[in-house]
Amino acid sequence: MNNIPAKRSANFEHHRGVQLSALLSAAVDAIVMIDQRGRIETFSAAAESMFGYRASEVLGHNVSLLMPEPYQHEHDQYIGSYLSSGRAKIIGIGREVQAQRKDGTVFPIDLSVGEFGTGGERGFVGIIRDITDKKRAEEKLTSLGKIIEESVNEIYVFDADTLLFTEVNRGARENLGYTLKELRRLTPVDLKPDYTRESFDRLLVPLRNGEMEKIVFSTRHCRKDGSVYPVSVHLQLGQYGPAPSFIAIILDATEQEESKKKERQNRDQLTHVARLSTLGEMAAGIAHEINQPLTAITTYAQACLRFIEAGDVDSGDLQSALRKVGEQGQRAGQVIQKLRALVKQGAGPRELFDCNQLIRDTMTLGDADARDHGIAIHLALAPGLPPVFVDAVQIQQVLLNLIRNSIDAMDAAEHKAAGIRIESAQPSPTEVEISVIDHGSGVSVEAESELFNPFFTTKESGMGMGLSISRSLVAAHGGKLRYARNPDGGSTFSFRLPITRGD
């Protein structure tokens, strides 16, 4: 294992040899010594296992066999150049280079080279550390850093004491519109309009005292341009640098919020439909309740007539029957009262709506109805109408009622193919108007004056409430429901709604 020229006293040499041999075999780093021509003189045990050569295989060979190309070829020059110029590129410095095992595999090493010399003979000692693992860890860290930097999620690291940002990934910087330099002068509180330093500190307490490992919360972030977006924040405390820091991973929740909003809209729409059909059921109940006293009244009246016609009149019987007629009339009146109360009770909240959208939403019900009767509905909607402040369900009820009336009027008519037209318009600066135009049987001159009276109906199975209720609902919105005869046949029912000025 050793091959040191014996120039000292045998005893001393022996002692030194033992020492060196112990050192060489104990060292974890590989030790290789070469002479000034590059020939290997010493090859330690660690070197044997690192390179896969036995010492006997390499002693006396040029050390370049431990290196991959191009170093293998250039190594002699390195030594030559150092020996002639005295300029050290590696000696006494140490650096990362590549080495090659006996089986040809190349691996990274940390190489430090020392020089020793006695007299004219000089030599070099190389101490070699295999840094494969270290390299791998470094690469991993670098790629991890890259992933974090490139992540579309926003990742923030901020100092646990000052709360100043230390690292902010590109996703966050781009969404916020701040540079890293700008951000390093800011804290999370500066981005979160819903938090103050105090309330944010309170939020951090369970992380600081170790009660929780992670907290998740939703809030808003404010961009540099002042716009705000919803975020969901995952916050942890850790040692990510020299000082304890918080790391925050943030999802821009805009999309999430939007899908939630859509879901809510769908649900609202379903509720609307439910409310509309409940009204239908209610109408059937009301029809029944009004039918009862009506039946009683007509029956009493007809029976009275029979008694009188037969000339066999018991005035007591007649009196009691007529009293009953009065009572039943009262009863019918009460049903109407109840109905009025129900309509009032059924009022939902008023909100700003685009009346074209209201029309389109009503179409989902109205169109199906019309199609069942082989009637098409055409929409002629004026673009850019200002919004109206209404109870959408009530207005949709009115519209649906008008559509159904039109369908009934068209069903028997010749001009069925012409269909129903629904128009929206802005006839005056303060109003929008919705019209339902049909080419149906129309309204007779006699019927015209009674059209909006409760219980007036021209339909065989109608209860005569539709237009009456519709007119009340429109009136409750400050508008008026009107009827007009079309010059080419059929009816136009239209109602105007006041435009709400934005305030």
Place this chain on the structure above:
Amino acid sequence: MATQTATVFIVDDDEGVRESLGFLMKSVGLNFSAFASAQQFLDAYDLNIPGCLVLDIRMPGMSGLELQGKLKERQAILPIIFITGHGDVPMAVEAMQNGAVDFIQKPFRDQELLDRINEAMEQDSTNRQGLLQKHDIAARMETLTQREHEVMDLVAAGRANKVIAGDLGVSQRTVEIHRARVMEKMQARSLADLVRMVMQVREEA
């Protein structure tokens, strides 16, 4: 079966409607009996009283349709006129399928209802007569001996005396004697009359 006055039974939970109907019956001199619920009617009803039933289809508790079912179970033949509201047409159709005579929508013209009632009463009377006849025929059949019954069945099935004699293993003369006894006991005027009687009794057996 004692002869009873035909009665218009009125079942309607609505007092106003019920009383006005009673008043209408009174105005045309019809005997009537009014009930506020299907159960009250069911508890009081005697199958033997002829007439018809004016029945509200939509009632709390036992509905008109349910009452119709209960009456059928009791083999009541009382014709039923349903009075229905605005949206009860599907129920009315069901009632008709279950054998109701008619249905009439509220509010109705008095003459319309009275016409229906008259028709129903006539039908009831015819039904009851038929039923009486059937009871009579059945009673007469009871008096036949087993052999006479056999001969009657075969005669009604259109077999000639000779064939019947072969079937029963008796002489043709014996068949002739049985046949004459059957005609006599059944009070049949002709062979056709006998066949009709047999069919009438078998109709619903």
